[in-house]
Amino acid sequence: xxxxxxxxxxxxxxxxxxxxxxxxxxxxxxxxxxxxxxxxxxxxxxxxxxxxxxxxxxxxxxxxxxxxxxxxxxxxxxxxxxxxxxxxxxxxxxxxxxxxxxxxxxxxxxxxxxx
Amino acid sequence: xxxxxxxxxxxxxxxxxxxxxxxxxxxxxxxxxxxxxxxxxxxxxxxxxxxxxxxxxxxxxxxxxxxxxxxxxxxxxxxxxxxxxxxxxxxxxxxxxxxxxxxxxxxxxxxxxx
Numbered sequence: 001x002x003x004x005x006x007x008x009x010x011x012x013x014x015x016x017x018x019x020x021x022x023x024x025x026x027x028x029x030x031x032x033x034x035x036x037x038x039x040x041x042x043x044x045x046x047x048x049x050x051x052x053x054x055x056x057x058x059x060x061x062x063x064x065x066x067x068x069x070x071x072x073x074x075x076x077x078x079x080x081x082x083x084x085x086x087x088x089x090x091x092x093x094x095x096x097x098x099x100x101x102x103x104x105x106x107x108x109x110x111x112x113x114x115x
Numbered sequence: 116x117x118x119x120x121x122x123x124x125x126x127x128x129x130x131x132x133x134x135x136x137x138x139x140x141x142x143x144x145x146x147x148x149x150x151x152x153x154x155x156x157x158x159x160x161x162x163x164x165x166x167x168x169x170x171x172x173x174x175x176x177x178x179x180x181x182x183x184x185x186x187x188x189x190x191x192x193x194x195x196x197x198x199x200x201x202x203x204x205x206x207x208x209x210x211x212x213x214x215x216x217x218x219x220x221x222x223x224x225x226x227x228x229x
Contacts, residue, residue, distance in 0.1 A: 004157060031214040043119070043205050043220030044158075051215075089157070093214050099165055100146060101212045105157030 002027045004106035006090050012112045017080055021109045023073040023090030031095040035064050035075045038087040080113045117141055119221035121206050127227045128196040136191040136224050138206030146209045147189040151202040164189055196228045
């Protein structure tokens with residue numbers, strides 16, 4: 001069964017600190033892995049997309065890593081800001097899924113950054 | 116350029132009532148999707164469309180119908196709402212079915228069925 005598991009479910013950090021969110025997946029056939037940021041009351045917005053040949057990708061203070069062998073990914077946030085408070089969703093795209101690009105979504109990690 | 120918009124933002128229905136959620140995109144995308152998001156679960160695909168006049172079932176289609184009469188609009192209908200359909204509904208669109216294509220999401224509709 002295709003699954004994406006994220007940990008922790010929720011996290012509280014102080015402004016300026018770093019944090020790392022984890023994602024494990026059992027999805028086949030794998031095409032790429034994405035991280036989305038979802039602000040409260042808004043739709044998800046893409047942060048990074050990585051194919052199996054990419055180990056790391058950055059978007060400003062966000063750095064995603066991918067280990068295709070162990071089927072794990074992480075999202076590292078550096079020097080957190082209050083605006084980083086959001087849910088972060090790990091999403092895996094399947095290869096050759098038929099009529100559309102099938103995405104498997106994790107349940108998300110809810111991050112709260114406190115002053 | 117508004118991207119993907121959804122109406123309404125919030126709605127409360129009684130069991131058995133019907134309603135239609137409207138999604139509109141101004142990016143000339145061929146593909147459009149309806150997802151639902153429930154607490155503790157990832158987004159799940161309800162229905163999708165690969166172009167004007169076409170629709171297809173996703174993972175959780177029961178209790179929903181859709182229509183894509185115009186390329187820019189994708190409607191999601193609930194004919195007889197049930198409490199199990201209480202959820203946040205997201206519409207998304209993409210240019211093609213390419214595996215690296217971005218899906219752009221709307222702001223969501225929060226639906227409560229009592």
